[in-house]
Amino acid sequence: METLQWQGGVDGHLVLIDQTKLPERCDQLACTDAQQVWEAIKWLRVRGAPAIGIAAAYGMVLGVRQHTSLDRTRFRQQLAEVADLLASSRPTAVNLFWAIRRLRACAERQASDVSNRAIVEALLAEARAIHEEDRVMCHAIGRHGAELLEDGMGVLTHCNAGGLATSEYGTALSVIYTAQDQGKRIRVYADETRPLLQGARLTTWELMQRNVDVTLICDSMAAQVMREGRVQAVLTGADRIAANGDAANKIGTYAVALLAQAHAVPFYVAAPSSTFDLSLAAGDQIPIEQRDDEEVTCGMGVRTAPRGVKVYNPAFDVTPSALIRAIVCEHGIIQPVNASSVAATVARK
């Protein structure tokens, strides 16, 4: 089952896995207009930067295709309104704005004498291209990263850098899926990833869907799992990587990297080259978002801490490049990780 799927032609629709229902149910949600896509992004039914971008691109198609009978000016107006609507769904999602801009640029590129219907067809082709490019990129990450994994290895992962956040194979999990496709037997230990439990809810679910041998642990058990020799590699995604290779990712990643170092287990990051922000020299320039107390005190909808307790809830931490054995991106493996190796690989983009 795919995270996102466009079914049919210009008159078709977008089908999403409703991720808010996982892991108890795997409901598919059909979106036939832009408003439904807006709601799906807003309420986290679709999540993960690449997946949000793809959904928004298809949302643009859905938002204009009934308006082909309008004159060109009003059709363009409609396109702008749909773009504004979709952009308001998740105010900080970079891929969302990027995908919407790309669809608008596509419309503007069309000659003035083509029909509105032909513009919608061009928009659908562009959305499909965004979708396909993401798929190709994830597979490239998987192909490069699979070189790092050997048959019989145990791999620890944190949070969800899988297909549910992207088009198909994901980033960190693409490495595991690809290794498995190559016939390597990989055992995965998935950190549950408090406070929002993406590891427990999403990573275990999608690994089980693809018949990967996965064992769920609490975040506090990772050191014990390493000590017992159960894992030979740690593999995570990244949200933002500085020019020197310092990588921001879900809170707890830095701890896992330190624990891996203490047990001489290599720590790998897998992320697309678009994750690199070369304007930041080092990771200490990456701002750390603080999130709501309730994520910690009312995890799973049940109150588990005293009312009024102070909470510290950073959403991310930064793993210094010195703790990262290699970064895998669609262009190859960056190893050792430092400013010059990052520049050499990411500049190729």
Place this chain on the structure above:
Amino acid sequence: METLQWQGGVDGHLVLIDQTKLPERCDQLACTDAQQVWEAIKWLRVRGAPAIGIAAAYGMVLGVRQHTSLDRTRFRQQLAEVADLLASSRPTAVNLFWAIRRLRACAERQASDVSNRAIVEALLAEARAIHEEDRVMCHAIGRHGAELLEDGMGVLTHCNAGGLATSEYGTALSVIYTAQDQGKRIRVYADETRPLLQGARLTTWELMQRNVDVTLICDSMAAQVMREGRVQAVLTGADRIAANGDAANKIGTYAVALLAQAHAVPFYVAAPSSTFDLSLAAGDQIPIEQRDDEEVTCGMGVRTAPRGVKVYNPAFDVTPSALIRAIVCEHGIIQPVNASSVAATVARK
């Protein structure tokens, strides 16, 4: 409010905080017979080895005091039955058996010509003695340990080694309470302690009751808290300590010790001398209990992982003595931690 309290004389009763209701409610539970004490221990309304021992001792009094009109043989029989009942409440609780044995020995010490009523009075005095000895021991741990803490320090703790598990001040938390009593301002960061959340539910609650500045974090945030310089010490309890100082404690403690080392933050253990098991040369001889999958997959009563997912759920881990800067017990501070310093301090007992 005290974890356990005997109210009145021989005809009085035991009052417990019902810890299953924390942190949402602080209900007190009055136990007037041994069956109620059995239920309170069985259903974790009272928990923590020392607190269970104290509760069972008072339970012995409650179980025999209505039977003073029996002849001595049948009174002794009743005493044995109550002992068996209470011993069946938590089958692996060492302090429980120890307290019951101590109460039975007390009864057997009584001269044959004293009344049954006088024996019950002697049993109550013995139960009070166990309670008071625990209180004195916790305060001694607090007094020694407080030397390690300075005004203004941040202290990270894991799980609950506080008054809720003991008579009053607890072990690790006694150090913090005593430092605060001395006028030192201590800021505490409490790991929530997955899977059972003793840190979120109990540690924050009791620290707030005593007006200690406490901040709740997820276990995965400890490294970030250290990196930001928010804590100058880590302080935990222990369940069992080997002769060389290796310490078994709640899962996640070993990880915290490694993270503390990586940030040059001293890691301290506070535990009574009864926690040492000198028959074990090193921590690798301490068996690690594996617990139910549901603690991880259905934390807080809500299912958060796919049905059928494999789970690894070790209840404890072992922190090697090389990572422990000092162990605080009621006899003083063991520092450095090794077989000879342990023998020198614990032998004094």
